[in-house]
Amino acid sequence: MEPTFTAKETEIKRLGEAKILSPLADLSEIGFDRRILYHPYLIQDKVEADISFEVAKHDKYIYFDPKKVTAAIVTCGGLCPGLNNVIRAIVLALHYGYGVKRVFGIKYGLQGFIPKYGHELIELNPRTVSDIHEQGGTMLGSSRGEQPIEEVVDALERQNMNLLFVIGGDGSLNAASEIEKEIYKRGLKIAVTGVPKTIDNDISNISHSFGFETAVEEATKSIQCAHSEAMSYPNGIGLVKLMGRESGFIAATAARAQRDVNFVLVPEVDFELEGPKGFFKALEDRLLERSHAVVVVAEGAGQKFFEDMESGIDPSGNPILKDIGRFLQRKINEYFKRREIDVTMKYIDPSYMIRSVPANTSDGLFCATLGQNAVHAAMAGKTSVVVSIWHGVYCHIPIALAIRNRKTINPRGTEWINVIESTGQPAFIND
Amino acid sequence: MEPTFTAKETEIKRLGEAKILSPLADLSEIGFDRRILYHPYLIQDKVEADISFEVAKHDKYIYFDPKKVTAAIVTCGGLCPGLNNVIRAIVLALHYGYGVKRVFGIKYGLQGFIPKYGHELIELNPRTVSDIHEQGGTMLGSSRGEQPIEEVVDALERQNMNLLFVIGGDGSLNAASEIEKEIYKRGLKIAVTGVPKTIDNDISNISHSFGFETAVEEATKSIQCAHSEAMSYPNGIGLVKLMGRESGFIAATAARAQRDVNFVLVPEVDFELEGPKGFFKALEDRLLERSHAVVVVAEGAGQKFFEDMESGIDPSGNPILKDIGRFLQRKINEYFKRREIDVTMKYIDPSYMIRSVPANTSDGLFCATLGQNAVHAAMAGKTSVVVSIWHGVYCHIPIALAIRNRKTINPRGTEWINVIESTGQPAFIND
Amino acid sequence: MEPTFTAKETEIKRLGEAKILSPLADLSEIGFDRRILYHPYLIQDKVEADISFEVAKHDKYIYFDPKKVTAAIVTCGGLCPGLNNVIRAIVLALHYGYGVKRVFGIKYGLQGFIPKYGHELIELNPRTVSDIHEQGGTMLGSSRGEQPIEEVVDALERQNMNLLFVIGGDGSLNAASEIEKEIYKRGLKIAVTGVPKTIDNDISNISHSFGFETAVEEATKSIQCAHSEAMSYPNGIGLVKLMGRESGFIAATAARAQRDVNFVLVPEVDFELEGPKGFFKALEDRLLERSHAVVVVAEGAGQKFFEDMESGIDPSGNPILKDIGRFLQRKINEYFKRREIDVTMKYIDPSYMIRSVPANTSDGLFCATLGQNAVHAAMAGKTSVVVSIWHGVYCHIPIALAIRNRKTINPRGTEWINVIESTGQPAFIND
């Protein structure tokens, strides 16, 4: 996969020179600065070394004086396992790592900056965050939708904030980028740091995002249930709709993890329903042969079937998807009625039961390290930056690279081939 | 609560005199026969001792010769945690307890008896059932709907069955009762034994039914998710629909277990939506005060709102319920739009994720003992009988008592009072 | 089983006449007072109605004025799942049910009353207890060992306590009984209410105790691990030591729940190790036949093997048990070395991983109801009383009946017969 940006664009913006000795300086030998290669491969004995990302670490010198710093944390958009873990990690790293004592939570996403909503600031310290990672959701609350950038920066000025941590998806990271521009315009010294949040794992230039692993684990439970239901009736069909607006990673990964899935439908791979090679025929064949079937569909799959229907936009600016799950449920039933085959269909939509669980152990560790590295970036004076992980290495990349475009499944790549190998499904395309 | 039957009606039907020494006879002292009182209370120094149930146990003498016995097991209706545990317990008790080696599973419920469906018998032995309790669903498969009783008994005769174990709800137990009548008419010696299955816990004269505890445990997880979602947005509403066609036990019990629930709506307690004391007003007040709310609704609640809509009957003969969950989701949103209050509603319908999980440890033990006692009844020659538990004591009662009427929540009883105490909800009835 | 007490002894002591209208009075029709029969059976057409227990309920009139009441809660002895749930339920019932606002936690068991330890009182209200049931252990802390009764009552007087809730085992309930006697002697009006705590489920006149079900669930996980280990090696032996000082209920119940157990050793059933019918020979036979074996031993089993060893008493006054687990581990290895058979033994002692987990859903509900009924008793002015459950009915019994003697497994009863049926183990007694 080729990078969609130049080496120049990987450069991190800084508020100024870091001159203050870091309280963490003693903790370890500070090695040379390193960058992780975008393509860490040797191909035909050559390495492409022109594109790389700055490796995250704590620096010897920092930009902000910990004793004078005030930090704000805000969570935006839909829920994702691990939000509380990231909040907690940021607070602990600020407090214990750098000695920053004034940390505030912004309530209900960007709304919390806007006076008319009247939301109070939440004081954050090790005691108030001690157990939050055991709960799903976000202790700060969240909201969808845009807010006027000027008013947000007004609030940051009024509250004397120096650090702003935005935990959110591409809409919110875009807002963070706009906020940084306004800050720059006003000549303020406020570092804006993003922690990319996407349960769909679809943010670009980031190997994988927090909460995804937990989401897959929860999704497999739904698939297990669908499988039990399907097995328990003659011509039983278990249909599970999973998250994935534009990228089917959860559906594809969960299907591989719980190898009971026979068909996976994702946004990236076109398919037809009717016709000799269509999905319905394949499903019928499966039932004839094995009497049961499990189908997993990502919410963004098959949107072409809704083209004629009226559409809309949700408050975050995402197009409202027609419900492919309910649509398939109805259409499959109609198909088999037409074919005079009795089937028993059980439809499971676990979305809100996946988004709102606490992070598992592994995501918990991941979030903890993301939070730490977000704090390292901010204290060093880096701004308009997000924490990424690339080839197993935590790094800092400009926000612009994270919101450049979406990461999607390559229908000719290993990920999808593994799905095909696992399900045995053909391409549902008539000639 | 007064019994709806006479002492005469608690008598168990028997196929004949039990004369064969039981292989279990040595295992313990066989005490006196005992009956558990229907009302085990002293009220104003008096005991009502006229109604009681036969305590289940293994008898010294049995009716069937274990070496000659062939047994059939069938599971009917919707899934419920523990089905596989009951199957397993019956097989193990027949095999190890009595030395019965010929045990068969009937595939896909009563369909499995009807030649036109062409389902094969499944051989059951300790090896084939060894791990089934770790899976949800039923290894035998199930189906809904009636089958011709004569054909079922034809199959039993043809297959030389002596014992028939029916694991099913009130529809299936009614069929079992009809099957037994036909068996009696033909003069056959086949014992018909029921294990009552109802995830709603609504079968009469049975303190609690298998799978219910697991269902409540799973339901609390959905409520936790709804709570996390509700807490994470301004005016967040988490709406959870749980099972409970005519009895709201799961909703009521889960609400008590997970004390984050603010409103519980069940079929047994009438409520109004609009008006000064209606549910919507109470929900609005809650949001004003606390900014979030969790609502749990049993599927059979509020059916009066659908009275004008056209209706139907599902293949099991149950009336198709209008979907109160989706209905409330729409109506609540409409209400707050009218009131010009922004709310964020998350709707969770976990039904098939509750029905299809494996039994928890405690239900596993319960199912094991139910299965054992079903076998004791059958081997002793009792027929048209189900295994019940009454005041903690396993007992045998005639099928007729189990399907007499439904057990429901008493709106003036302890169960519902505890719900009110836990949620703080008022009665939603305008004067 | 015959009661070891007279009808007279079931009478509950009261501080005085209840004259204050209960805030709960409106909530439900207050029916007749009922008592649950000790023997709720009809045996040879007769009922023994002379012994019965007072059914727990909220009364129309209470003894204490909620506005003036101060309550103390203390947890004593070893951990047990559900301690925090009981604390929480008491606080919520006092606060929401009766309007009692002054509730205090005593820190570290009875130590918390004794000035020399310097422990502070902990203020308890709905906010401070809101999430405690999600943690194992006890938020109040606990301790073992006796404290001078006079000093405890001095503290109660000094702090103007009116209600004392003691959550503890038989040692602590005995202390509660002594405290009540001293209170009576001084003419104070302080109600002493016990919630019996025993992970071993061995308190008399109480059908089952909180935390037991969770303990069994956790114990089955250890057994599963022992089974996996045993299966994975030639002549693999998985040995699990479970709690049970004088009663083997956890071992017996867990063995039934997880039917992979081949041998269960409990304090109530004598056994020999050596000899033709001894345990070692049976274990050898099992290995010869199946190549692996799972053994579960209760900590109090086989204490006779330690008779010659020196002994001691722990701070709670319990005799220090010689470690039967480690002993068997060594002895089994020695036996097979002698027999020149290679075995692979894996020893698992999960005790502290069982005691310290949070209560499962079902225990959570149980604890909630126990706490409520403890509060009903106290507010009604009952004293020297504990909350019991008998044949599924919550009742109040004098502390004296709870500490009368221990409940143990009857080696000729259903419980043990089910174990034998499940494991297939013989009696390990040489003639």
Add this chain to the structure above:
Amino acid sequence: MEPTFTAKETEIKRLGEAKILSPLADLSEIGFDRRILYHPYLIQDKVEADISFEVAKHDKYIYFDPKKVTAAIVTCGGLCPGLNNVIRAIVLALHYGYGVKRVFGIKYGLQGFIPKYGHELIELNPRTVSDIHEQGGTMLGSSRGEQPIEEVVDALERQNMNLLFVIGGDGSLNAASEIEKEIYKRGLKIAVTGVPKTIDNDISNISHSFGFETAVEEATKSIQCAHSEAMSYPNGIGLVKLMGRESGFIAATAARAQRDVNFVLVPEVDFELEGPKGFFKALEDRLLERSHAVVVVAEGAGQKFFEDMESGIDPSGNPILKDIGRFLQRKINEYFKRREIDVTMKYIDPSYMIRSVPANTSDGLFCATLGQNAVHAAMAGKTSVVVSIWHGVYCHIPIALAIRNRKTINPRGTEWINVIESTGQPAFIND
């Protein structure tokens, strides 16, 4: 970290030229061969590109004819979560991916090759492995200890095996390497493929090993229990011993994941017990300040304290470690007795409850991919090779690189610094 080998040593040995068109050839575009850099970094604008590993993938041409291949799978050494998943993945990839139908399991590790033990071969196919990943342990059984290499190769010849998959730790991988040498000496065409197994995550040149993440997840549960116990008593100490003979990764990672740990002791970091800066003094200080403490110790830590004691070697050739857990338990108690401070110590050793659980979802996916890539290597004719993952990329490396030396925690590296930051513990070294 510098590589301990030359570029030459990363070359993979092959049985011969791959000429047979792979059944997987169509599935995807076969790109250029790629190698993953050992150091994928840009340091001072330079890349070290001399050392790299062969990226794993399915090739267009394979060496073995799938129709004629017979494969053997063996699992060796101690249990580790995921063994069954790897077995299953190898069987499924051989069967569905390449059409290899003859696959056999070797029973009880290398013992299964040696005639005198008399273990039978186990037939493996998709049906026999369908559910094994839901169980811990290994369905094939395992054993420790060496077996004569010649006899193993005799067996491979006798059974006409073409592929040998060895799932095991460094001892077993060393045996695999010796087996391959003997195969080569005899001129046989048998591919030997290793899947490195180490719950300690200590195999060199492999980023992380299967089962490790599950182990950490289970370990955190023990720590939670230890924390609940410690919190519940005055001066409560929870002491947890975790796996880690020579590398403390589990202890260090679990401590970071469950941030309730105050002290972590690992083999890589020297420490003293007594003295002003010793561990005991720090523990005492902690108790004075906070009244409770949680200590995690890796089994290989502090072995210097046993230097005078007699020692031994286990059947796998590993030195028998003196039990640091029990040792600390005793020594800590002695210390506080000497200091006249009452403490309550709870000791938890969860080792066999960690090793024997089923893999979690994430490890399950990891094992699935490891198994697939092991099959790709073998079918391509690569031999004396193991499947590794390096910077997120699956690759093939010579067995020799995997057993070169152990991976350990660098006391000056990020891993350990994160532990120190999380626990706040100092170095326990007196000057």
